[in-house]
Amino acid sequence: MTKRLMRGSHVLGEAAVRAGCRYYFGYPITPQNEVPEYMSGRLLEVGGTFVQAESEVASINMVMGAAMAGARVMTTSSSPGVSLKQEGISYLAGLELPAVIANMMRGGPGLGNIAPAQGDYFQATRGGGHGDYRCIVLAPASCQELCDLTLRAFDLADKYRNPVMILGDGMMGQMMEPVEFPEPIDPASLPAKDWTLTGAAGRPQRTILSLLLDPKVLEAHNYKLTRKYDAITRAEQDWETYLCDDARLVVVAFGTAARIAKGAIKRVREMGVKVGLFRPKTLWPFPYQPLAELARDTRHLLAFEMNSGQMVEDVRLAAAGQGEVYFYGRPGGVIPTPDEVAHQISHYYYGAGLDQAAAVAHRA
């Protein structure tokens, strides 16, 4: 298969189409305008529907409608736009509707700026909308992974009847890398859904509602959702480790920040600094257990994020008091360089005397 050099936003669009997505509803916002740009042409070629809605609120409700009718559907936006979609995302979760929402994050809060940032980690992993719910959150770190995770997002959404968020950033959307796409999926070949609203002719009526006035009924629904979230937590955690086997300090980073951290780690490894990388690919469910094991073995974790400290809270939950959790972040859309991250690694590594420490027990 030939590789194609494509920018992240276009990769996201192409991967969605290949996953069988035929419906896209969105509203423009930098730095992800290339997604609707791409979808407006590409969906036409495959007989799909592209709508530039009048607002983010309208677009997420169009997503809700298409999902109710059983379609694979996507919307994309960037931070302020994703805030506007949160009400709809809460409804999707309550209604148990599959949908894919991509957030190419930019600097915030408020209107912020259009530079790449990771300030929406809390919003993505802690709800964002109201109520007792979870979104599956996937964090790609390269264009190829953006392609792979977009396909997985549609599968997970259908499998669990749950909204799935792809959490990228402006850099991921603008960057170009070679990508190999899988063969496209024909939407007609996907398993039929037995819960969709497609007209009740010849079958009993169905309803999809999130208004459950009787507290006992809603509580039962909440417990049903909880069991689903537990099942997702058990089955779907995904992460990458890099040079962790002999590491005395492990950097924890996701998405673009993880790429920059990898560059920093390569640099300090040349000077004999024993440091590795733990990169969660699912931010929810967060891979607590594998990170807990690294915390137990190394006692030194450094969370690095392009924000002022959000994922670090999950890192502390994973470490659960086993050793030190340090943090380094650059908020506001500043793109940190591998050099400055290398400097931070050295600071904590030598500061804790890890160059003097006895060799750690080898991890299998």
Next chain:
Amino acid sequence: MTLKSVFAGFGGQGVLMMGYLLALTSMRQGKNVTYLPAYGAEVRGGTANCTVVVSDEEIASPVASNPDIAVVMNNPSLMKFSNLVRSGGTLLINSSLVESKIGRTDLNLVPVPVSDLAHELGEDRSANVVMMGAFVAVTGLLNLDAFKEALAETNLGKKPKVLELNRKALEVGAAAARQALGKE
């Protein structure tokens, strides 16, 4: 082999196209590549730049702290990027437009008057492709033929006449850079 390059100049000079051409050609030759454009409220006449990393290995960071080479198409870019290039790295300069002196003595300085050369070719807009020819000669990364081939896949080669002109522009740039290197 890993080469980190930065291309910088005015919006409208084809700076992003230079980076794209390098990334595309390198990919076609089996290399790993990342292409990272600086984006913002970019306008014609403003500044534009992009970072391209080409490597035989997996590329960790698409962000380059200290690039191996900076290709500078105008004065403001010289100010911004001449300090970033790693010690012993290369500064490839459009000497038709860049007049400022640089204070550093630890760089390999290659001035090529690409805007003038493009004008002589009869197409001012081909200055970026002339510069890419110089880039190939200076870095020794891949050969000129690979770039000539990749041109056909871009907007620089959509029409046969334009493709022919741009292939010529690559040669002119490479020859000028070889001359500049020989003088040093």
